[in-house]
Amino acid sequence: MKLVIVESPSKTKTIKQYLGSDYEVLASKGHIRDIQNTGKDNLGLDFNNNLKPIYTILPGQYQTIKTLKNASEEAEDIYLATDPDREGEAISWHLKEVLGLNGKNVHRIEFNEITKPAILAAISSPRDIDMPLVSSQETRKIIDRIIGFKLSTLLKRSIASESAGRVQSVALKIITDKEEEINAFVAKKYCEIEAETEDFIAKLKEPEKNKIYSIEDRSEAEKIFKELKDTLTLSSLNENTRSDKPQPPFTTSTLIQAASNRFSLSSAKTMSIAQGLYEGTEIASKHIALITYMRTDSTRISDVFKSQLSSFIVSKYGKEYLGYTHMQKASDNVQDAHEAIRPVSLEITPDYVKEYLTKDQYNLYNLIYSRTVSSMMRDAKILTLTALFDNNSHTFQASFEKVLFEGYQKAQIKSMDAKPKFYLDAPVGTIFKIKKLSILDKETQGPERYSEATLIKKMEDSGIGRPSTYASTISTLKNRKYISVQKKKLIPTDQGKITSDFLHDYFDMIINVEYTARMEKTLDEIASGEKEEDKVVNQFYNAFDKILSEKKKDIKPMETGELCPKCGSKMIYKINKYGRFEACSNYPSCKYIKKTVTEEEKIPYIECPLCHEGHLVLRTSSKGRKAGKKFYGCSSYPKCTFTISSLSEIKKM
């Protein structure tokens, strides 16, 4: 018997089919070990041995390892077929260590598509585990651990924040920077003049310039307005064609963006629906997987699928609709371990599976299906027309568009409200009657806040985070109460702003967009053998530790930006065992404290069952044996003295 170990359980069945009964195929279900939370600063690093990490089995993985160990003991050959990227290489090495495979016939193989030829080719060209690549993963892990644990501890003590990290703190900074831009933005008022005819709307053009006139001075607009007559005379026509390219197949990031735009789905929801489609569902009493792997950074599709797709396009739409594969230029941080997100089979059309899927599943599948098909179709050809009109020596402008060749748009999901657009077809000199002439009062628009989807795009563009962590990073920011979501937009909370300011003031050299890029470069150098893990790790630790102890001395109380209403001194943030509060910096001369409600105190509104006047609030006892104990009491204390130890007891009453 031969054993093949992959990462994802949903791959095992298919691979076993291709390899036959000689092979057993099992899954590691991702990583199996993590660095321990023990020792100095809980870092789990051996300070007597070059900061080597001390590993521990992940709590949920004992059963997996037992199964793998049993199978590996009976196998004469073991193929480690984890994903072909840095993390996958590390998983292979951990498997080898944990399963005790030294001395056995261990082969590392890789494939980036689940097809029979690809799997057979992989089996016939095995290699050893790439130890420099494993080292580079371990370095990444250690650096993230040091930054994360050290900064989190400091933040907790300094400003009562819960966490910081190379990725989450940069994501937070992106959000708080945007908020500052918005606060700094001053809207300017301006006017436009608009003429509406039976079929179209034209706007006043700026003299000598090729654009709509933004008139800053309203009296100027009113002066022009008085000079205008009630007709437009067509004075010139300028026709052009442009092509409209289809977009490449989905990656995790682009799928989340499209699902957000089209169906208003959150990133976590999109990922969970996609997971369901990937694992498959019962269709006509058969279990069928609908899409390829959903955590990917690649727009690549397999050669086999490409040829299926081109014949599909030719037979369904005709050969004039067949284009070429639109692939994105692979940027540095694309690891390309998986294909793009695409349907497993073109024969399983959205219409066919509709009755077996939930509404969300259908919507997402339909989106993926049409995006994949259109990605290999011809560009659409669009005819554009810019028309100028004269009105008492003032010029108006209107633009029109007409589709000459539908191209890829034929495979796109049509919006329901798409009305055919008006296209001007009239000779120069034609006179149009103006139905309505108006001055539009407008304001310049400030920058927009990020949504989950646009933040993920920004993260991907900056190389921050990975497809498997985009959604969970946003969840972390929410859980830490650094951000809130209102109308799909991400808004930093006070705590989020304080945290980001703190990190910016003292750790700007680590918490910035470029840091990850520099780290990746070093990791690549470790992977190629140019640099050594131990040296990099020790250098980093020493440098970071030095910065940390220097900055610790510099840390001044954070100012809230407000002044004390009693003495006029600056107000600052302080923390005690209950959390963060705002106090006068002039303590102890001035003892003013601004009452702040901590997040924990924001409990659901429950009316006091005793007096029915107040509501329950969270309190802390300060005297006696129970000092420090939390309990719930009536807000109208001391008038009402109702108390209860937990909210669950109130439900029983």
Added chain:
DNA sequence: CAGTGAGCGAGCTTCCGCTTGACTT
């Protein structure tokens, strides 16, 4: 039993990436 400023510092948590689970009262 009740509206948070001593100072020290125990003992808790915290990072980023891979992947699928699903305690019972």
